[in-house]
Amino acid sequence: EAQVTQNPRYLITVTGKKLTVTCSQNMNHEYMSWYRQDPGLGLRQIYYSMNVEVTDKGDVPEGYKVSRKEKRNFPLILESPSPNQTSLYFCASSHRQGGEQYFGPGTRLTVT
């Protein structure tokens, strides 16, 4: 089944404790993105990747890192999480620029 998976689905952590949210797609898509969703703000793009080893900042990259060592994986790294990074995070992939995105199920992160 074609899908985008994210892990974990739920995470509660403390300020400053490094964490990684994994994202994997099995559709051989070149394009991947990370978003955060906050009430009243919609989805905002954090980082995107147009291919292996090609990543760039979206609208809200501060406090986040990403890597794209393999085509299928696009982990999101929070080196020192803060409470303002409490949010719902979505990973997405698409097979072409301008194409529709397929979204993962979301990761709800709480930083205390």
Place this chain on the structure above:
Amino acid sequence: AQKVTQAQTEISVVEKEDVTLDCVYETRDTTYYLFWYKQPPSGELVFLIRRNSFDEQNEISGRYSWNFQKSTSSFNFTITASQVVDSAVYFCALRNNMGDDKIIFGKGTRLHILP
């Protein structure tokens, strides 16, 4: 700068009524793509439609229809004969095709269909 505005934060209609969700965008690019996504109460994001900037044909899919007008930079979504299952948050999004892959979403419109 790119921008997507969904001015309607929340809409409530009675089942079987028609409802239109507005989306207005701004971009300086000549080639771009517009999308609508649905987020039902279960939380997943579901793709509904994609439109490129060179195709202004309106589209109909069952009870759903989309009106793309470049002259007014709008890409509106109409649900005809609404049903309770249409209750969701709907997002409009803009994606360019000019070297980067920045994607801008509107803030969404929460649609309540009342039985």
